[in-house]
């Protein structure tokens with residue numbers, strides 16, 4: 001009887017381990033679609049970073065991109081800012097505190113100027129992923145053949161100009177490659193970026209600037225995640241305390257039954 005129970009237990013443990021392994025590898029496969037992306041490493045619980053990200057967004061992105069699901073009043077609440085701070089620092093064109101972040105450019109004009117209308121960025125972090133946006137904003141490089149003067153390694157031929165060039169500077173793409181004269185083709189592979197013109201930020205500062213911006217986009221794509229994480233921590237703390245109580249109670253109850 002005991003041996004059988006042991007065997008069943010064994011099977012159960014092996015089964016559980018296998019299942020955990022399966023889930024783990026499936027999660028890994030889902031996460032690792034494009035290995036060329038750089039990791040954003042942003043942290044939505046970092047309120048100071050979100051505040052900087054909001055400032056970056058309204059100063060450098062909202063001229064072309066709206067965030068139509070985001071209300072200024074909600075920003076004030078979630079980012080620990082007073083309504084006055086929001087009005088003074090994040091709103092420039094006479095919006096009211098309960099308005100959403102819109103763009104003043106008309107979509108027809110935008111399409112006319114850029115060939116394609118800049119997408120609303122409310123949910124972009126969910127549809128593209130934070131690592132994608134982080135890499136995208138770091139991968140503009142000089143390309144005289146493009147109307148904007150720059151191209152992008154992550155989204156080749158993009159219509160978006162390198163709007164952050166004054167901060168990052170301008171970089172050149174360096175390729176590794178051999179030309180195969182016989183077949184008249186060039187095998188070239190991207191190697192690295194090389195700074196051609198210094199920007200006003202150092203590379204580390206620019207990374208931080210982009211990380212904060214991406215962090216803000218991550219937050220607006222799912223504002224509830226701040227609350228969810230907070231609640232999750234409290235539930236875990238409760239479970240741990242509850243477990244301790246239950247454990248000592250059980251010890252107390254069973255101490256005479258042996």
Ligand code: HEC
Nearest residue numbers: 060061063064114116117118119124133155158159160163
């Ligand atoms: C001068 C206008 C302009 C500004 C300013 C601007 N963008 Fe864009 N952005 C565009 C256009 C146009 C597109 C569409 C690009 C395309 O589809 O090729 C775009 C596309 C994007 C995309 C989607 C890329 C994809 O894979 O579809 C992201 C993400 C993005 N922008 C982020 C930003 C962020 C973050 C900022 C602020 C730092 C910003 N943009 C500022 C014009 C702009």
